[in-house]
Amino acid sequence: MTLQQTVPEPGALTIGTDGAIGGGTGGYDKRLGELRGVYIDDGAFEAAVAQQGEDGLAYRVEEHRNVEGPGALIVGTSTLLPGRVGEEFALTRGHLHAKSDRAELYYCLSGRGVMLLETVSGQSRAIPMSPGEAVHVPGHWVHRSVNVGEEPFVSLFCYPADAGQDYALIAEAGGMAQLVVTDGDGGWTTRPNPRHVGYRSATS
Amino acid sequence: MTLQQTVPEPGALTIGTDGAIGGGTGGYDKRLGELRGVYIDDGAFEAAVAQQGEDGLAYRVEEHRNVEGPGALIVGTSTLLPGRVGEEFALTRGHLHAKSDRAELYYCLSGRGVMLLETVSGQSRAIPMSPGEAVHVPGHWVHRSVNVGEEPFVSLFCYPADAGQDYALIAEAGGMAQLVVTDGDGGWTTRPNPRHVGYRSATS
Numbered sequence: 001m002t003l004q005q006t007v008p009e010p011g012a013l014t015i016g017t018d019g020a021i022g023g024g025t026g027g028y029d030k031r032l033g034e035l036r037g038v039y040i041d042d043g044a045f046e047a048a049v050a051q052q053g054e055d056g057l058a059y060r061v062e063e064h065r066n067v068e069g070p071g072a073l074i075v076g077t078s079t080l081l082p083g084r085v086g087e088e089f090a091l092t093r094g095h096l097h098a099k100s101d102r103a104e105l106y107y108c109l110s111g112r113g114v115m116l117l118e119t120v121s122g123q124s125r126a127i128p129m130s131p132g133e134a135v136h137v138p139g140h141w142v143h144r145s146v147n148v149g150e151e152p153f154v155s156l157f158c159y160p161a162d163a164g165q166d167y168a169l170i171a172e173a174g175g176m177a178q179l180v181v182t183d184g185d186g187g188w189t190t191r192p193n194p195r196h197v198g199y200r201s202a203t204s
Numbered sequence: 205m206t207l208q209q210t211v212p213e214p215g216a217l218t219i220g221t222d223g224a225i226g227g228g229t230g231g232y233d234k235r236l237g238e239l240r241g242v243y244i245d246d247g248a249f250e251a252a253v254a255q256q257g258e259d260g261l262a263y264r265v266e267e268h269r270n271v272e273g274p275g276a277l278i279v280g281t282s283t284l285l286p287g288r289v290g291e292e293f294a295l296t297r298g299h300l301h302a303k304s305d306r307a308e309l310y311y312c313l314s315g316r317g318v319m320l321l322e323t324v325s326g327q328s329r330a331i332p333m334s335p336g337e338a339v340h341v342p343g344h345w346v347h348r349s350v351n352v353g354e355e356p357f358v359s360l361f362c363y364p365a366d367a368g369q370d371y372a373l374i375a376e377a378g379g380m381a382q383l384v385v386t387d388g389d390g391g392w393t394t395r396p397n398p399r400h401v402g403y404r405s406a407t408s
Binding site (some may be wrong): 007008009010011012013014015016017064066067069070071072073075097099101102103104105107115117119123125127132133134135136137138139140141156158159160161163 | 344
């Protein structure tokens, strides 16, 4: 008598440069109305909502999961639509992993973006990403994608399945310490977020 | 007085479809002579060595590592040159992760390959990979890349930094259970490896 070990089926995926995943297991859409309070310019945000609606698509995540556990991964795509809210470029909410030592890979499939990274102790980095460029985000870095181009900014991501996301950390800090804004000349730059009050410690 | 937490710098990487990584931290070359005993046709293997030399390049791994630990990842590329040894297509040694529950992502950047996957209990899968296709390898699957095309088969990989590789498992089993061989008509197929004696259990 043998015990047959049950293992998940390998995921055979097609991953489009438009972010569409064939063979994925799920995902979610983030609507503009869910990003209220995330952008610094409340008036510009409400004007965008008036134009695009609360349900206007802001970004989409598609993914493939097998199992949970310390050895498992989550693989997926993030597709962030272009645009600006006031001077700020379109962004994802951003997060620190709930298990803060969990790392993440982002590999740009299309578009032109910036990975904004910050530590709770005050370090900040803004790394430009174009197709073929990647950011290996170590643990302990809060991170957010920003679309500084004219097309959707699409990245392939891969991170430990037990990482989780602490989104509240950024909200409680009044937003990330840096903003990614227009430089007034067709490009982007960063500048301090006047609402940022510093990060609390990570929860784990 | 504040304690400044030391965190690794984010990796800003350029990842070519030829497998070249800008900003990486290391890697290795696997030479033909190191693959003695891996292919089924010993005569064809020695003929290949006579032609290409013990030091002929078989495949190259380039990677970026930050830190060790359960939350860290290793990101890299695998570039497997094309060719055949007898009826078998060019392959990597293959491995089960030493921590056998560790998963891995492979995303094809160029070329045309097959991911051959097997469990120690006898399941087998052969998943074709072309640019834009990916395989999410769950834990507990022995896996190997095979180049069934005419060009280098290049994939981006991402896996937990504490995974390790158990290469001996395959050698002790007389090779993987399946071979990826020419179908005699310009394509590939699989057939049982007559030397395969079954896998022992994973070490962890």
